[in-house]
Amino acid sequence: MKRKTDISPQEMTDRLQSGTLSRRQFQQMLAGAGIAMVATPVLSPSALAAPADQGTYFTWGGYDIPELFAPYIEQHGEAPNFAAFGGSEEGLTKLMGGYVVDVAHPCNAVLPRWVASGLLQPFDLSQLSNWDDVIPALKNLEGSVHDGGTYFAPMDWGQTSITYREDLFDLQGAEESWGMLWDERYAGQIGVIASAGDTWWCATIFAGVDFTEMTTDENFDKVAALLRQQRPLVRLYTDDVTTLEQALASGELVAAMTWNSSPVDLKRQDVPVRWANPKEGALTWVCGAVMHKDAPNPERAHDIIDSLISVDTGRFLIDEYGYGHSNSKSFDEVSEERLAELGLTRNPSEMLDAGKFQIPLDEEFTSRMNGEFEQIKAGF
Amino acid sequence: MTQTHDTLRGRLYAFFLRSEPVRGFALLSPTLLIMLAGMCVPFVILVAMSFWTQHVFEFDTTLSLTNYNEIVDKPMYRVLLTRSLAISGACTVATVLLAYPMAYYVAFHVHRHKMVWIVLMTLPFWSSYLLRVFAWKIILGYNGAINASFMGLGWLEKPLEFLLYSPTAVVITLTHAWAAFAILPIYVSLEKIDRSLLEAATDLGDGPVKRFIGVTLPLSLPGVIAASLLIFIPTVGDFVTPALVGGPDGAMIANLIQVQFARVNNWPMGAALSLAMMVIIAAISLLYIWTARRFTEYGR
Structure with missing residues (x-):
C-alpha cells in the first residue's frame, strides 16, 4: 500500500512549487533523506574503500600495490585489501594484539619467532599452483617447515645496502663500504632505516662481527657503541623508504641505508x-608469505599467496623493483642485460652467499636489541 | 494517589519524576556508558598494566614498580618528557601570542560580517591534519618553499637545515595546527568585555596602552587561560607531528610510547609512560590554573 508520503522526487518538486505538499510531509521526507544518508555506507558495502569479501594482505610499506596481484585481480575482479607495517617486529606485535589478517609478509630472520607465536597455519600446497616452480633452495629456510606443515612461501629476496649520490658523495678512491654511513664529512646528510631489524644487522657487519656471534654481551656492546657513534651524523631515521628516496633525490641526504628498490x-x-656493494658484504634476506591461523578467508588467502609467487608478479618485482623473486621462471622474462644492470643473478644462493645472510635470533636478544636501538635513536 | 503508584513500577516512576539527580543521570546515561566503557575501563587496565612487567611475549602480572623505577632512573625518559613539555610550552606561548592580535582585531575592529571572519580563521581546520603536516614539510624542507626562495633571492648559500627535522619544525607545525583553538576562546572573552568599561577608562585619562593593560587584558585572561590549556594538554602527547617533521632530535614522549606498544613490544612500560605523562600534565595544568586564578583575583 502506498502511503501518503511515498512520493517521487519529481512529484515532490511539483508539489512543493504548487504548495500542495504539507509541512509535515516535507519534514518526513527530510528525515528520510537523513536516515538514507547515514545508512548509505551500511547498505552498499561496494561504496567503502575496503571490500569485505577480499582477503587482507599485511605487508611492508611499498608492497601494498595491485601490480603484485595480477592473477588475483583476474580471478576476483579487484586487488586484496592492504594493511602495512613498518617492520616485521611491529607487524608481529599487531598480530599478537589481536589483529587478524589473511596473509602477512615477514622475513626469514623472524620466521621462527612468528611460527612460535602460534598465530600461523600451514598451507594447503595443492591450492598453490605455482608452488612447484619455487626455487628449492628457498623452500627450506629455518622455520619454514614445522611439524610436517609448510608455513612460509618465499616471495622476494634481496639486500639491505647503501644508496648514495655519485655526484655528492666523494669516495676519494676508497672501496664502497658500510663506513660510508659513518663518514663524518657527511654529518647530517645520512639516512638510516629506523628498524633494528635492518640497522642493527648492518652495524654488526660493519663491526666485523659474525652473525652467529652477535648475541654475546661483548658484541652487543660493540654494535651499540657503533650505532651511538653514528647517531649524531644521522639526519633521518625512518621506516618509510619514500622519505629516504625523496631526501636522496633533493640532495638533503648523500647516502642512505635502503633496499634494492630505491636505487x-x-x-x-x-x-x-x-x-x-660494500666490501664487508651487504645484508641479504628472504621474505615471503605466511597465513594467519584464523584467516577469515582461507581460499582467498591461498590465492593471494599463489599470486605473490606467480611469474607475473616475479617479472614486475625484478624489473620494476630490482628484487629477486622466488619463482625460477620469473627470471626467464627478464633479459640478461637488465639482470646485470640490477645486480641480480638467477641463482639466489649465489647472491645470498655473497652477502651476509640474516639468521633467526632468539627472542630474548631480539627484545633487548629493539629496546637498545630505540634508546640510541633517542640520543642515549 | 492513584492505583498505579502502589505498584513497584509506579513507585519507581514517581521517584524518577521527583528526583532531579536521577533524571539528570538518566539523561546523561548514553554518554556515561560510553565514558565507562571507552574511558574508565581502559584506564583501569592501563593502570594495572603499568605495574606488570613484560617477558618476551608474556606479561608477568605480579605487581612491581620496575617500570616506574626505570622511568626515574633512565635519563632518556626524563629528557624526552622534558623536551615534550618544552616543545608544547613553546607552542602554547607562540599560539596564544599570535592568536591574541587576531582575536582582538575581530572583536574590536570588525563590525560587519564577524561570522565570516571567524569562519575564515578556522579555515585551516577544513583540511586534514596530516595534509597540513605534509604541507609544512614542503614549506620547511631542504628544497622547500622557504629555502628555495631565500636561495633564489641570494640571501642564503646553503639551505637552512634546522628548519625541518628539528624541534623548531615541530613547534611551527603545531602552532599553525592549533591556532583556531586559541583564537576562538580569546575572541569570546574579548567580545564579552563591556565596552562602557573601556569608555570609562578613557574618560578617566587612560591612554590606549594603559587601558589595554588595565582593563582589556585582565578581562580577557579567562580566554587566554582556556586557550593555553586547550593547546598545552593535547600537544604534549602529540605523536604524528614529531614523527613526520621532528627528526632524531625532535622526537617526543608519545613517539617513545608508540614504540613500546609496537617495535619494542613492552606494553607495561608503554602504560607506565602514558600514566607518568598524564600525571605530569595534570600537575602542571592544576598549578597553572591555581596561579592564574590567584593572579586574576589580584587583578580585580
Missing part, C-alpha cells in the same frame, strides 16, 4: 645514484 626507482627519475 632502481631513483635511477628511473634520473637521479645520479649508485647501489653500493
